[in-house]
Amino acid sequence: MRLLSLIAVLGLSACMPAQQAQVSKSYSETSAPGIGLPAMQGFAAASSMSPMRPNAEIARDFLDLEFRMESGRALPNFSRFEGPITVKLTGDVPATASAEMARLINRFRSEAGLPISFAQPGDSASITIEFQPRAQMAKVVPMAACFVVPRVQSWAEYKAERNGPKVDWTTMTKREHVSIFAPSDASPQETRDCLNEETAQAMGPLNDLYHLPDSVFNDDNFNSVLTGFDMLILRLHYAPALRNGMNEAEAAKHLPALLAQMNPRGGAGVSEIKTIAPRSWVAAVEGAFGPRGGTAARLRAADMMLSIALAQGWHDGRLAFSYYAKGRAMANTDPAQAVAALSEAGRIYRSMPGAQVHVAHVDMQLAAIALAAGQSDQAMAFADRAIPAAKRAENASLLATLMLIKAEALQNAGRVAEARGLRLDSLGWARYGFGSERQMRARMAEIANLGAQGGRG
The missing domain is CATH 3.40.390.10 (Collagenase (Catalytic Domain))
Incomplete structure (x- = not known):
């Protein structure tokens, strides 16, 4: 069973200020009613790699x-x-x-x-x-x-x-x-x-x-x-x-x-036999990423994930996922602590074979926080690092989001023409990743508001 997406490309709203910022002119120009959208992008034939584990x-x-x-x-x-x-x-x-x-x-x-x-x-x-x-x-x-x-x-x-x-x-x-x-x-x-x-x-x-x-x-x-x-x-x-x-x-x-x-x-190689996660940790995952509950409830669930992961002695993707959940839950209330948690998640994921797309998701969250903080160069660096992995993983919604974040960072850096071109390029991937025009425009507005927030810094 595939669950309703617990992570997909969620969490940017956690970086939003309580009062939404004025939507930037660049977004309005791209998203005005009546403007035609580019053709939907797609991925070439997949080429999977052999597993790199014993x-x-x-x-x-x-x-x-x-x-x-x-x-x-x-x-x-x-x-x-x-x-x-x-x-x-x-x-x-x-x-x-x-x-x-x-x-x-x-x-x-x-x-x-x-x-x-x-x-x-x-x-x-x-x-x-x-x-x-x-x-x-x-x-x-x-x-x-x-x-x-x-x-x-x-x-x-x-x-x-x-x-x-x-x-x-x-x-x-x-x-x-x-x-x-x-x-x-x-x-x-x-x-x-x-x-x-x-x-x-x-x-x-x-x-x-x-x-x-x-x-x-x-x-x-x-x-x-x-x-x-x-x-x-x-x-x-x-x-x-x-x-x-x-x-x-x-x-x-x-x-x-x-x-x-x-x-x-x-x-070859030394195998590490892992035990199945206890139901208490799985329940905490659902609380941290599920459709119900506010910021405080998500943070409590993420703290429970991390507490159980540390008590179990895990140092694999489940520990990284716990840090990811904590960082995502804290992005709005404590960006500095969010960056610390997300950075630890990224460190663990980078040590694991086959976890490149996991790192890309971490970098997307870090890029969003940097954009909201007015750190345009840092936001672009995170996006540039993640975009190739998003393409390899055939994740169009993640790819479009990263491109839109980079476009807003370019806009704030005064590179207006580059921003406009990248924003338009992202829309073909957004059509595949998000589907409806309404969802596409909602994501664009969300990221534009992050850019407007950072642009005031």
């Missing part, structure tokens, strides 16, 4: 992903599809969904070796992806952006069976029909993100682990497209040596040989 560590992660659910419930049996896998899109299908699914199918075939294709018209599919209005989905699963369900083939069937044993993953020993439900009114980027994670989980592991730095199977949502680690997990999931109905111990016996064959680079 195979013993990956084997433990595989077992935790495969034999546990996000709720913490154990899965007694391994399950997968047998034979060719087919997919169909139904409901109010977004305009970009078919092309995104075709691109994803090509990746599954070439990178994970999966026999997956679109179902023929009129045929029943292994995986049905049904798009419903977000408001309808929220009535049933309020915190989910999109989710996957076994043994049903429609939204109507799911609603009728959702409280019964039919949709219980713990009773599965073989997958035959699985449905994914996704919002029909999402941005192109959110549609793509849902297709990536939910289709992978429909075919493969059902759990998410907060300690994975290089995977979409992590509810921090930093990674939004399937990584090399994810494709390796799917390739393992469909290895001939594994079979439906296996328990954890039976599957574990095959992993060393399979990983030695599939990931020979992972034979």
Whole structure:
């Protein structure tokens, strides 16, 4: 299940003053009603890198992903599809969904070796992806952006069976029909993100682990497209040596040989086996990033995250995420302490393989704080450092936000023509990342207000 974005590109509002500043003229010129928007930008073919972690560590992660659910419930049996896998899109299908699914199918075939294709018209599919209005989905699963369900083939069937044993993953020993439900009114980027994670989980592991730095199977949502680690997990999931109905111990016996064959680079290095985060820390994450609660409540939850992380002795991405949460929560009330917390998050993320996009999110927050403080050169430096990683991660909303922050910093530095050009360039990415013109203009206004605040310094 992909949660409503806990981080995405949120948090800039935490840097806003209590009274919104006058919107700058540069924003008004770019966003005036009637001005045409540039064509929506898109990303070229993805090229994922092999995981850079020891195979013993990956084997433990595989077992935790495969034999546990996000709720913490154990899965007694391994399950997968047998034979060719087919997919169909139904409901109010977004305009970009078919092309995104075709691109994803090509990746599954070439990178994970999966026999997956679109179902023929009129045929029943292994995986049905049904798009419903977000408001309808929220009535049933309020915190989910999109989710996957076994043994049903429609939204109507799911609603009728959702409280019964039919949709219980713990009773599965073989997958035959699985449905994914996704919002029909999402941005192109959110549609793509849902297709990536939910289709992978429909075919493969059902759990998410907060300690994975290089995977979409992590509810921090930093990674939004399937990584090399994810494709390796799917390739393992469909290895001939594994079979439906296996328990954890039976599957574990095959992993060393399979990983030695599939990931020979992972034979070296010292593995670090990580325990699954306790539910108390997960609850604190939801409090720090969820849709409810004000600044004080978010800060209390972030402090709880950090307290638990330190007590657990973590020094991985979960500790970094805790510092990130604290810095984000303090950006409005104590920018100096926010910078200290975010800098510590960035330091930890930079020490981890596969965490470049995490660092980019930290740099975005630091750039926003610098912009609001009138430190234009520093804001530009943070943005310039983060933009390449945002592009590699195919995160258009993050990329557009970074470009807009840099444009406002350029404006405040008197480089008006450069600012105008960069602001216009950002809009093609914003169309993909944010979707609606209303959301685009809201983000532009938010950042312009930060620039106006800093420009008074």
